[in-house]
Amino acid sequence: AQSVTQLGSHVSVSEGALVLLRCNYSSSVPPYLFWYVQYPNQGLQLLLKYTTGATLVKGINGFEAEFKKSETSFHLTKPSAHMSDAAEYFCAVMRNQGGKLIFGQGTELSVKP
Amino acid sequence: ETGVTQSPTHLIKTRGQQVTLRCSSQSGHNTVSWYQQALGQGPQFIFQYYREEENGRGNFPPRFSGLQFPNYSSELNVNALELDDSALYLCASSSEVVKNIQYFGAGTRLSVL
Numbered sequence: 001a002q003s004v005t006q007l008g009s010h011v012s013v014s015e016g017a018l019v020l021l022r023c024n025y026s027s028s029v030p031p032y033l034f035w036y037v038q039y040p041n042q043g044l045q046l047l048l049k050y051t052t053g054a055t056l057v058k059g060i061n062g063f064e065a066e067f068k069k070s071e072t073s074f075h076l077t078k079p080s081a082h083m084s085d086a087a088e089y090f091c092a093v094m095r096n097q098g099g100k101l102i103f104g105q106g107t108e109l110s111v112k113p
Numbered sequence: 114e115t116g117v118t119q120s121p122t123h124l125i126k127t128r129g130q131q132v133t134l135r136c137s138s139q140s141g142h143n144t145v146s147w148y149q150q151a152l153g154q155g156p157q158f159i160f161q162y163y164r165e166e167e168n169g170r171g172n173f174p175p176r177f178s179g180l181q182f183p184n185y186s187s188e189l190n191v192n193a194l195e196l197d198d199s200a201l202y203l204c205a206s207s208s209e210v211v212k213n214i215q216y217f218g219a220g221t222r223l224s225v226l
């Protein structure tokens with residue numbers, strides 16, 4: 001069965017510092033990969049996705065992620081954290097086009113002034 | 114804002130009762146997926162509906178059931194509520210054209226006492 005592992009349930013960075021949220025997946029074939037963000041008392045908002053093509057994917061709000069097949073990873077980064085980035089971040093995989101999303105446990109990002 | 118609306122936003126029920134949650138999908142989307150997000154966890158796939166037919170189901174008991182209507186809106190019904198059913202229930206819609214992207218509503222927070 002496919003699974004998604006997010007390393008670190010909580011990450012804290014200072015404003016202006018690099019953000020790195022880690023995600024590894026288990027799959028026999030490269031799945032479709034996603035990062036979603038969830039602000040308090042809200043639903044999930046798509047940050048970025050990888051389906052095919054370029055392995056470095058740029059998303060909204062300055063976030064990007066790189067698909068590394070050899071490492072089965074899809075880590076999320078942002079060069080400079082803003083206070084408004086504080087939220088819960090979920091990595092997810094989709095094995096079949098249009099199928100279900102399988103989510104990791106989430107990483108809560110805190111940004112210190 | 115995704116255009117996916119869910120109602121009600123909050124709900125309190127007692128153990129053994131039945132509940133119906135509603136989802137209005139984004140315009141032009143014919144696929145609806147439902148997820149359960151327990152506190153501190155990632156969302157778990159319940160089932161998906163495509164053109165009024167169930168199109169995949171997660172590891173949830175039969176007392177979780179659903180419907181999709183001709184206008185592609187959807188309902189999630191849960192019978193014989195248990196305390197562990199307390200969670201945020203998320204609905205997501207997607208289109209025939211871009212099947213991989215699911216747009217989420219803000220969710221319904223269900224508390225079972």
